[in-house]
Amino acid sequence: MDVMEAIQMRREHAIICVIRFGKIKMSAAYPMQYNVSSVELNPPMAEMSAAYPMQYNVSSVELNPPMAEVDSFLALLPKDELALAIVDPKPLSIVSAVSEKDDFLKNTPRKTLSQLSETRQIAKCIVMCTVAAIDSDMGWYYLSCKVCAKKVLHVPNDTIDDEDDENSIMFSYYCPKCKVSNPKLLPRYKLHLIVVIPFPAIRVKIIKKWSTKIGRDHHSVMLLGDANGVTIQGSLNYALSLPREIELKEDDWVEILNFDIRYVFELHRTTKHKYTIKFNESSLFRKIQPVNGSNFLCCANFRGIKRGLYHPMYCIDLCGALVRAGDLIATKLAQPANIYNSILYSLEFSLINLGFCVAYGALAHRLNAFWRANTADVVVTVLRLWRIEWGEGGFNYATNMEGGSDILFDSNIPEIQFFKSQIPSIDF
Numbered sequence: 250m251d252v253m254e255a256i257q258m259r260r261e262h263a264i265i266c267v268i269r270f271g272k273i274k275m276s277a278a279y280p281m282q283y284n285v286s287s288v289e290l291n292p293p294m295a296e297m298s299a300a301y302p303m304q305y306n307v308s309s310v311e312l313n314p315p316m317a318e319v320d321s322f323l324a325l326l327p328k329d330e331l332a333l334a335i336v337d338p339k340p341l342s343i344v345s346a347v348s349e350k351d352d353f354l355k356n357t358p359r360k361t362l363s364q365l366s367e368t369r370q371i372a373k374c375i376v377m378c379t380v381a382a383i384d385s386d387m388g389w390y391y392l393s394c395k396v397c398a399k400k401v402l403h404v405p406n407d408t409i410d411d412e413d414d415e416n417s418i419m420f421s422y423y424c425p426k427c428k429v430s431n432p433k434l435l436p437r438y439k440l441h442l443i444v445v446i447p448f449p450a451i452r453v454k455i456i457k458k459w460s461t462k463i464g465r466d467h468h469s470v471m472l473l474g475d476a477n478g479v480t481i482q483g484s485l486n487y488a489l490s491l492p493r494e495i496e497l498k499e500d501d502w503v504e505i506l507n508f509d510i511r512y513v514f515e516l517h518r519t520t521k522h523k524y525t526i527k528f529n530e531s532s533l534f535r536k537i538q539p540v541n542g543s544n545f546l547c548c549a550n551f552r553g554i555k556r557g558l559y560h561p562m563y564c565i566d567l568c569g570a571l572v573r574a575g576d577l578i579a580t581k582l583a584q585p586a587n588i589y590n591s592i593l594y595s596l597e598f599s600l601i602n603l604g605f606c607v608a609y610g611a612l613a614h615r616l617n618a619f620w621r622a623n624t625a626d627v628v629v630t631v632l633r634l635w636r637i638e639w640g641e642g643g644f645n646y647a648t649n650m651e652g653g654s655d656i657l658f659d660s661n662i663p664e665i666q667f668f669k670s671q672i673p674s675i676d677f
């Protein structure tokens with residue numbers, strides 16, 4: 250029986266095709282991906298069997314046979330009306346198979362292209378992208394061999410019979426798979442689209458914001474955190490002005506649409522995310538209600554630091570009691586960045602358990618002012634996004650980065666309250 254005919258006759262209903270003694274082909278480029286074309290239902294059965302002559306005598310194809318396996322397979326199929334075998338050349342056939350176009354667009358899960366290629370289940374999903382261009386160099390169709398469906402080659406005809414004027418074609422078609430000259434041809438439509446995939450809007454908290462110089466440009470850098478606790482760094486070139494002059498402040502939650510991403514290459518990182526966000530002219534920011542009350546602190550374990558369990562490339566948060574602070578030291582820089590910043594201030598201090606730390610720049614001033622004015626017996630602090638320096642014998646000291654690091658004294662911070670509660674001998 251002709252498979253093509255059956256599909257066209259029964260297009261509203263699922264046709265279950267049982268192939269006995271079939272052959273599964275694995276794609277060489279994607280070894281875990283089955284080659285779909287080998288079970289494609291387009292070529293009629295006679296041609297399919299011609300393509301696989303080795304199985305011609307043993308293989309059989311049955312359509313909707315009365316078998317328990319067919320019934321259980323039918324039960325597994327999604328209950329929607331989407332026909333699995335779509336042979337209609339009309340591109341809207343997928344949409345028209347669903348009762349409501351709006352329903353389809355709203356209730357169908359969206360997937361990215363990479364999620365789509367990872368999926369191993371029969372599912373309906375939407376991949377949204379913008380067609381930026383059509384690669385017209387490739388044409389809009391190609392000629393395939395009707396038997397094996399492979400693209401045929403256009404080869405010069407070297408066996409021209411001069412006496413036969415009617416057959417004096419200069420080129421002929423050749424199927425490299427069937428190894429046949431001038432096979433039966435079937436045009437197949439294939440447009441090469443260049444697509445732009447928009448990232449969905451992200452809803453994040455601006456955990457920390459600072460400015461830095463990337464190359465020749467000044468950027469506003471932000472550490473962003475989402476509802477799942479995932480953090481990523483974003484940067485906005487000062488040369489770009491934000492639409493509607495929105496002011497982005499630390500601790501604000503924002504929804505962001507339209508941005509670029511690139512791999513992180515920085516030596517010291519505020520997040521383990523391998524990508525960083527770059528905002529562009531079309532980036533849109535909208536202030537939203539806080540999604541949660543998280544402060545995105547994740548305090549490192551002192552023992553773990555000394556045992557080398559924290560990679561020095563990634564910044565850490567530290568909570569501890571200040572036990573010593575030295576004097577503010579001014580160092581004249583040999584090669585200052587500019588005349589206003591020719592002196593670098595530093596302050597050495599110690600945290601209980603961890604030991605030696607060095608604060609530079611503005612944080613040295615802040616710590617110095619706090620420490621001199623402090624009257625409490627125990628000062629518990631959180632060092633946010635500090636670097637760990639390794640030396641010969643292991644852990645050397647903790648220090649701040651030029652931007653991004655912070656030193657917090659607020660006694661309302663849960664981490665500080667917890668640390669204090671772990672010291673029972675002192676009355677606060």
Ligand SMILES: [Zn+2]
Nearest residue numbers: 394397424427
């Ligand atoms: Zn062929």
